[in-house]
Amino acid sequence: MKLGCIGDDFTGSSDLANVLAKGGLRVTQITGVPDGTADPDVDAGVVALKSRTIPVEEAVRRTLEAFDWLAAQGCSQFFFKYCSTFDSTPDGNIGPVIDALMARLGDAPCVVCPAFPQTGRSVYQGHLFVGDTLLSESGMETHPLTPMTDPDIRRWLSHQTRQAVGHVPADRVFAGDAAIRESLWVEHGAGRPVVVVDAIRDADLLAIGAAARDLPLITGGSGVALGLPANLLDGPPRTPASEWAGLAGQGAVLAGSGSRMTHRQVQAWSRANPALAVDADAVMAGRTTPGDAAAFVLGQDTPALVYSVADPASVRAAQERHGREAVATGLEQFFADVARQLVDGGVRRLVTAGGETSGAVVEGLGLTALEIGPEIAPGVPAVRAEGRDLVLALKSGNFGGEDFFSEALDVLGGTA
Numbered sequence: 001m002k003l004g005c006i007g008d009d010f011t012g013s014s015d016l017a018n019v020l021a022k023g024g025l026r027v028t029q030i031t032g033v034p035d036g037t038a039d040p041d042v043d044a045g046v047v048a049l050k051s052r053t054i055p056v057e058e059a060v061r062r063t064l065e066a067f068d069w070l071a072a073q074g075c076s077q078f079f080f081k082y083c084s085t086f087d088s089t090p091d092g093n094i095g096p097v098i099d100a101l102m103a104r105l106g107d108a109p110c111v112v113c114p115a116f117p118q119t120g121r122s123v124y125q126g127h128l129f130v131g132d133t134l135l136s137e138s139g140m141e142t143h144p145l146t147p148m149t150d151p152d153i154r155r156w157l158s159h160q161t162r163q164a165v166g167h168v169p170a171d172r173v174f175a176g177d178a179a180i181r182e183s184l185w186v187e188h189g190a191g192r193p194v195v196v197v198d199a200i201r202d203a204d205l206l207a208i209g210a211a212a213r214d215l216p217l218i219t220g221g222s223g224v225a226l227g228l229p230a231n232l233l234d235g236p237p238r239t240p241a242s243e244w245a246g247l248a249g250q251g252a253v254l255a256g257s258g259s260r261m262t263h264r265q266v267q268a269w270s271r272a273n274p275a276l277a278v279d280a281d282a283v284m285a286g287r288t289t290p291g292d293a294a295a296f297v298l299g300q301d302t303p304a305l306v307y308s309v310a311d312p313a314s315v316r317a318a319q320e321r322h323g324r325e326a327v328a329t330g331l332e333q334f335f336a337d338v339a340r341q342l343v344d345g346g347v348r349r350l351v352t353a354g355g356e357t358s359g360a361v362v363e364g365l366g367l368t369a370l371e372i373g374p375e376i377a378p379g380v381p382a383v384r385a386e387g388r389d390l391v392l393a394l395k396s397g398n399f400g401g402e403d404f405f406s407e408a409l410d411v412l413g414g415t416a
């Protein structure tokens with residue numbers, strides 16, 4: 001294994017694995033830190049953690065465990081994958097994890113680049129944009145767990161890291177990989193080793209990838225991984241999608257994301273398909289049980305949706321009543337239990353929306369490794385659970401078009 005990747009959530013990890021696989025690498029996505037050794041033919045291992053919103057010390061500990069395992073598999077370059085909307089709080093977990101990884105990897109600049117132009121995320125003058133709006137006006141400012149209220153990534157990251165934050169501005173990025181490499185080392189030499197790099201187009205990301213060829217640590221969204229396969233390939237690229245056959249069988253969608261796009265996907269789906277809205281208070285009080293939701297889905301002739309998405313005001317109200325963490329964990333546990341009952345009841349195609357929600361479902365189902373299939377939408381591949389009769393799409397809250405749920409079920413079924 002050459003490239004060792006650590007993802008801070010499960011949708012993000014499959015997003016990264018998708019980019020690397022499309023670039024021709026042989027990739028495996030692993031849930032948590034495994035015990036055994038990796039298949040020697042794999043070029044890149046993506047260890048998916050659910051570490052985005054857990055306490056800082058715990059996130060650092062789990063990340064270093066993943067790092068040690070990847071290093072033991074022979075990796076010489078490492079990638080830390082976080083959200084393209086830089087989901088974090090003023091305490092972490094991005095900065096502390098970067099500090100801990102840099103301490104293991106020696107003295108070199110570390111790239112910080114959440115840009116993912118194919119999904120509208122760009123970094124300009126150190127500020128993160130979603131489409132034509134600043135991050136802090138994109139809807140992310142009301143995220144249930146990581147409200148992003150400052151679009152200046154340099155300033156936000158400065159709250160989190162012990163190190164000084166540098167910047168490579170767009171004009172240097174446009175000048176190409178040699179200029180980027182030089183600027184990264186200038187920032188490092190000036191005592192600012194954690195370097196936010198501007199990027200607005202895929203061409204910029206390819207140049208950053210080339211500039212980072214010899215760096216031990218690159219961090220960002222999946223976009224900045226676009227340029228990495230070219231550095232690593234020493235044979236013909238692999239074509240993963242051609243091996244995809246899909247699975248027939250009942251389909252279901254579980255949506256625990258509060259993101260704007262998921263909200264639109266839920267509305268689009270509900271116009272013509274069965275859907276059950278679950279209320280956070282009812283779940284917390286045990287008035288709505290996982291068994292109720294599973295019975296609803298299994299009782300339909302066509303795929304059905306269960307969702308907890310509510311407007312920001314009712315999410316806030318539920319958090320005030322129960323506590324932010326308690327309601328998040330309660331709903332995540334609920335979706336994990338529903339997923340288990342659905343799979344036991346014969347569901348073979350499962351779409352999950354939301355990073356934390358998807359993590360809870362994958363962990364709840366005890367899936368240990370995921371094989372990456374074709375891309376359904378930018379950032380979302382179809383995946384197959386190794387050793388199980390189950391295919392999934394783990395969708396980031398904000399990814400996909402309005403009809404994503406139906407499109408995903410078609411790809412999972414091999415009928416798209």
Ligand SMILES: Nc1ncnc2c1ncn2[C@@H]1O[C@H](COP(=O)(O)OP(=O)(O)O)[C@@H](O)[C@H]1O
Pocket residue numbers: 144145256257258259280308309310314315316318319327328329331332353354355356357358395396397398
């Ligand atoms: N109605 C609700 N009230 C409060 N919290 C909610 C509600 N619905 C979902 N949540 C929680 O909000 C979080 C959404 O995060 P996540 O699943 O990562 O979605 P996204 O990908 O949009 O960030 C989860 O922890 C989920 O349990």
Ligand SMILES: O=C(O)[C@@H](O)C(=O)COP(=O)(O)O
Pocket residue numbers: 009011012013015016082083084085087116221222354355356379395396397398
């Ligand atoms: O980079 C991204 O935006 C995604 O890969 C990602 O990390 C998704 O996180 P959620 O929005 O929490 O699903």
